[in-house]
Amino acid sequence: MSVAEKTGTAEKTGPAEKAPAPAREPRITDEHGRRVRVWELALRYLLLLAVLVLTVGPFLWQLSTSLKGPTEDIFSSPPKFLPADPTLHNYERVSETIPVWDYALNSLKVATANVVTNCVGSALAGYALARLRYRGRRAATLVFILAMLVPVEGIIIAQFTTMRELGLNNTLVGVLLPGCVSALNVLLMRNAFLNLPHEIEEAAYVDGANVWQRFWRIALPSVKGTLAVVAIFAFMGAWDDFLWPLIVLSDPSRFTLTIGLNYLHGTFANDERLVAAGTIIAVAPLIVLFACLQRYFFRGVGEGAVKG
Amino acid sequence: MASPTASGTRRVRRQLPTSPWLFAAPGLLITGAFILYPFVSTLVNAFTDRRTLVPGEFVGLANFRELLHDDMFWTGLRNSTLYVLGVVPALVLLPLLLALLVQKNIPGITFFRSAFYTPVVASIVVVGLIWVWLLDERGLVNSLLETVGASPVGFLSDQWLILLSAMAVTVWKGLGYYMIIYLAALANVPRELHEAAAVDGAGALRRFLTVTVPAVRSTMVLVAALSSVAAFKVFSEVYLMAGPSGGPAGEDTTLVMLVQRTGTGLTGRVGYASAISVVVFVVTVALMLLVLRADRKEES
Numbered sequence: 001m002s003v004a005e006k007t008g009t010a011e012k013t014g015p016a017e018k019a020p021a022p023a024r025e026p027r028i029t030d031e032h033g034r035r036v037r038v039w040e041l042a043l044r045y046l047l048l049l050a051v052l053v054l055t056v057g058p059f060l061w062q063l064s065t066s067l068k069g070p071t072e073d074i075f076s077s078p079p080k081f082l083p084a085d086p087t088l089h090n091y092e093r094v095s096e097t098i099p100v101w102d103y104a105l106n107s108l109k110v111a112t113a114n115v116v117t118n119c120v121g122s123a124l125a126g127y128a129l130a131r132l133r134y135r136g137r138r139a140a141t142l143v144f145i146l147a148m149l150v151p152v153e154g155i156i157i158a159q160f161t162t163m164r165e166l167g168l169n170n171t172l173v174g175v176l177l178p179g180c181v182s183a184l185n186v187l188l189m190r191n192a193f194l195n196l197p198h199e200i201e202e203a204a205y206v207d208g209a210n211v212w213q214r215f216w217r218i219a220l221p222s223v224k225g226t227l228a229v230v231a232i233f234a235f236m237g238a239w240d241d242f243l244w245p246l247i248v249l250s251d252p253s254r255f256t257l258t259i260g261l262n263y264l265h266g267t268f269a270n271d272e273r274l275v276a277a278g279t280i281i282a283v284a285p286l287i288v289l290f291a292c293l294q295r296y297f298f299r300g301v302g303e304g305a306v307k308g
Numbered sequence: 309m310a311s312p313t314a315s316g317t318r319r320v321r322r323q324l325p326t327s328p329w330l331f332a333a334p335g336l337l338i339t340g341a342f343i344l345y346p347f348v349s350t351l352v353n354a355f356t357d358r359r360t361l362v363p364g365e366f367v368g369l370a371n372f373r374e375l376l377h378d379d380m381f382w383t384g385l386r387n388s389t390l391y392v393l394g395v396v397p398a399l400v401l402l403p404l405l406l407a408l409l410v411q412k413n414i415p416g417i418t419f420f421r422s423a424f425y426t427p428v429v430a431s432i433v434v435v436g437l438i439w440v441w442l443l444d445e446r447g448l449v450n451s452l453l454e455t456v457g458a459s460p461v462g463f464l465s466d467q468w469l470i471l472l473s474a475m476a477v478t479v480w481k482g483l484g485y486y487m488i489i490y491l492a493a494l495a496n497v498p499r500e501l502h503e504a505a506a507v508d509g510a511g512a513l514r515r516f517l518t519v520t521v522p523a524v525r526s527t528m529v530l531v532a533a534l535s536s537v538a539a540f541k542v543f544s545e546v547y548l549m550a551g552p553s554g555g556p557a558g559e560d561t562t563l564v565m566l567v568q569r570t571g572t573g574l575t576g577r578v579g580y581a582s583a584i585s586v587v588v589f590v591v592t593v594a595l596m597l598l599v600l601r602a603d604r605k606e607e608s
Binding site for chain 2: 041044045047048051052054055056058059061062065075076077078079117120121122124125127128129132133134136137140143144146147150151152153154155156157158159160161162164177178180181183186211212215236239240241242243246247257258261262265266272275276278279282283286287289290291294297298301
């Protein structure tokens with residue numbers, strides 16, 4: 001492949017930003033004004049389309065299955081990609097089979113709460129680690145670094161017994177608590193605050209602003225971008241989480257959407273249309289969120305990977 | 309610093325001495341109570357016969373001795389290790405190729421980048437169930453195979469095919485994530501390097517191996533470290549594709565699935581599950597050190 005040939009340097013800020021529109025000349029040129037051979041461009045688009053089919057195709061197939069009516073053959077060979085007579089019948093059936101909207105509401109509650117607690121908790125702690133002087137600051141930083149390194153999958157049983165001791169097993173609060181101020185987010189916010197120039201707070205300090213005012217009025221507005229990343233990943237993390245809610249929740253009336261889907265699959269595995277409709281309900285909100293806020297999703301990958 | 313001066317006391321009044329701790333308190337409290345305390349308690353429980361409803365007593369190394377004779381433990385260790393071996397090379401290489409494919413700013417490329425990231429955004433449960441249906445005996449993949457005249461494959465009925473399918477799903481879901489990491493790294497590769505190599509008459513593959521790979525090597529190590537730790541702790545993919553009991557005769561059970569199955573429920577053997585968790589910790593740390601050491605050796 002001759003892909004490595006023309007390395008662009010324009011990609012500093014993240015792939016979501018559009019490059020300057022390619023020159024409208026008879027020949028197609030790249031961002032450096034050099035000509036791109038037509039066959040090479042064609043090959044590139046061909047490969048892109050092939051990968052597109054592989055990555056997005058499965059979602060579309062699931063959507064198509066969910067829209068096929070009870071009389072339509074979903075097992076046909078060769079397969080039929082488009083429903084002959086699209087219907088929302090399967091979505092109705094899901095809500096008659098399991099309380100899917102209650103589950104969605106439970107997921108929404110946990111995810112929203114997770115956004116709030118993570119934003120507040122990690123901004124406060126990150127500020128304390130980056131900007132305040134006190135004895136024990138290094139120790140506090142170390143606590144978060146150690147916590148970040150603990151593999152969550154290895155402590156779920158102990159987390160579960162802890163929740164039992166607190167009487168919070170089988171509650172949404174129990175689902176929320178262990179991740180509600182994640183150490184990774186605290187360290188992300190700490191880095192963001194560390195990167196702020198000291199001068200902007202010094203002026204406020206001279207003017208007599210106390211620590212809360214400096215935090216709220218000056219430091220916090222300057223790290224909005226990182227805060228948005230924390231918020232989005234907190235939402236996605238809670239909405240998508242599976243293992244922990246599976247362990248904590250045992251009462252089907254309190255399930256979140258992912259656990260409800262697993263239950264639906266376990267009980268009605270042979271009803272593919274039904275499961276398909278359920279998965280579309282679970283994934284649609286996040287795809288919409290992603291479509292609107294791509295920039296922050298990509299930025300979060302960069303920041304998270306450096307720390308994690 | 310040495311003695312409390314007038315300005316020192318003023319400063320204390322301005323910034324109450326407790327306020328830094330008030331700022332850090334929520335984070336420290338949650339982290340302490342729900343991460344560090346469970347971590348320590350896992351280490352302690354591993355040496356007891358604690359059960360969900362029974363406090364348990366110290367039993368020394370009995371849990372670990374039992375592990376040695378527990379076939380299911382060895383099955384889990386085998387599957388989790390195979391998972392690392394199967395998934396990590398694919399997740400180090402494929403996203404890099406994908407990043408090279410979407411790197412150049414040709415028209416419509418932002419759409420492709422976003423589309424390739426979609427599987428990352430979806431929950432693993434959604435992804436798992438989508439593939440359970442695709443790989444079903446009568447699902448899309450088999451009906452396509454049938455269309456071209458091949459006989460259907462029981463992806464989800466054979467012990468090894470289940471594990472292989474789950475690995476494929478893990479790779480499929482991870483592609484977009486690591487692609488973004490590589491894109492950031494590629495942006496820092498100086499263009500002159502490629503041009504010099506091109507002038508020297510190096511072909512595309514040579515340039516990939518002599519220019520691109522060395523330039524993103526530290527990123528490859530990072531991806532190897534991240535993906536190997538994640539792969540060893542695999543749970544959801546296999547749980548969904550093989551079923552809660554781990555496929556035919558439990559032969560697809562992974563270590564974390566075993567932890568979940570052993571330690572939860574009213575009769576859960578917390579002590580024994582904790583001993584398995586300790587093995588997970590040790591292997592995870594060892595994997596990290598292994599990757600980092602391999603990196604250093606190559607560098608020198």
